[in-house]
Amino acid sequence: MIPVVDISAFISGGTGAADVVRQIEAAATQSGFFLVTGHGVDPAVTKRLYDLAHDFFDEPQDWKATIGRGRGVTGGIAFAPMKEEALAGTLGMKTPGDLKESLNFGPLLAGDTWPDRPEGIEAAFRAYFAEMETLAKHLRAIFCSAIGLAPDHFEPAFENHLSALRVINYPEQPEAPEPGQLRAGEHTDYGFMTILRSEASAGGLQVQRRDGVWLDAPNIEGAYVVNIGDAFMRWSNDEWVSTPHRVANPPSGFKGTARRQSIPFFLNPSAETMIECLPPFAGDGAKYDPISFADYIALKTSQAFGG
Template sequence: MQPAPQVDATDQGEATDQGIPVIDVGPFIRGEAGTGAVVRAIETACRTTGFFLVTGHGVSPERTMRLYNLARAFFDLPEDYKRSHGRGTGLNGGVAFSPIADEALAATKGIKTPGDYKESLNFGLRLNGDTWPDQPEGIESAFRDYFSEMESLAGHLRRIFCQAIGLEPDYFEPAFENHLSALRVINYPEQELDPLPGQLRAGVHTDYGFMTILRSEASSGGLQVQTRDGRWLDAPSIDGAYVVNIADAFMRWSNDEWVSTPHRVANPPRNRKGSSRRQSIPFFVNPSKETVISCLEPFCTDGKQAKYEPITYGDYIELKTRQAFGR
């Protein structure tokens, strides 16, 4: 991955070559000069691309790499071992394993495709799963430690959003007291054979919840973001930075003023040189099941009408999940 660029607090939101801004959130987190520039840069990104990268976030690199390495070790285990774990739903806070082609994300956009060419491990404090595997040793604690890091970063970003919108700093916090956030590690294996027609590593989709915080890596066949005019941009991979994007529930909360942008993970080119294996770690920031998603007051003023009827997050996510897994 590339070194992270140094962005001056007065020049926040400087776009990468791909048009996705890189924003140093350190001044906001530490309460230093430049907080206003951070807030303005993030608001602009949320209204235009729906995607931005953050540096200065304070996430532990040691906890990040520990999770990365242990998850990779799990994915390298025999297929029959992997499929014998994480397939049940009887344990709250357990692990869920999704094998290759189990999920077709494009179905949430009404597009029929073969299952996505990826496998994943999934965990949430309040989500049902299965007993954790005994191999590799320490994988459960690695998930829980990294989950805690992401909870902290998500809290900082929510407070930035509040300031950008004109809400009290802790406005969203009641909605996240019993949050349904999910941590996923995704393995995109080498593609030794041609994918099926229409099959991608991850089909075009938007994320379901409040926002997503992604730890990604450089590879051929990576994350692509769709522009407003329909072009696909390769998202940059910058060492130590996180990709953040607005998700559907928050777009609905903002009356469609903050955008949840379609994205996908492309297949590697067939004439590639070297490895195309890829591993990413998204953290899906989701409110509680009972949270009502309805137009926030600042987005329903001056004669603006709410575009959507209120809906609980539980009902909303159930619909989206059924679509993705064809249930």
């Protein structure tokens, strides 16, 4: 069971703030996944990005293939076409390419020149990114309260954060997938945490329980799915868990609309931030040596691809 937590009392400083902290701590240490409501994210900003990205994905494939392939623009756009990425490869599994395409952006990440259509797409990305920064700051404060740290303990690590915003299109599947091919293969997220705007569809997000069983993540209008990333799991000496997840295909023979669009925000600290065991988790000794976030990402990538 993936819990749903209304965080409005914590944001407002209301009497239920302590209960919010308890619920999120329990979810983070048991499944690593939870949904949040009462988050204050502007639904109009969310809808604008969703709609404009939807329009982009409706453009001809030949034109989309010319967009976002360079890396010369800091804060530019990057486009990943269908089947280019196979996320299960990050866990050492060999599968066909995932059945998705995506647009990717981060203010401090390398990309390419923004397209001239649909009009306003860059502004929509930047406005939504700002909304996610605000929500992420609230969640970091909740995490600090749960752990017993000062509310602003993590803030220096996010002054020049390398966070990324992605909009993913999972199109209809007129042909059967290849063996082992999913909309998004099994993986964990490398960073601090992920905040996902998802939607109900045939073929959606699944989270792996500790016993290996896959659970369908619930879909609640206006809620966000939050999961702990690998870097924070290491920061917490493995007490807060980063859990494998995937995006399933629509059921075989499904006749309805199965197109799906999701918007994950990957919260990452700055490159120079040191990932080292936090004092409240160090009672039995740290499991890992300190490492910078930049070196940690390089290590994870190397491990995933057999380096």
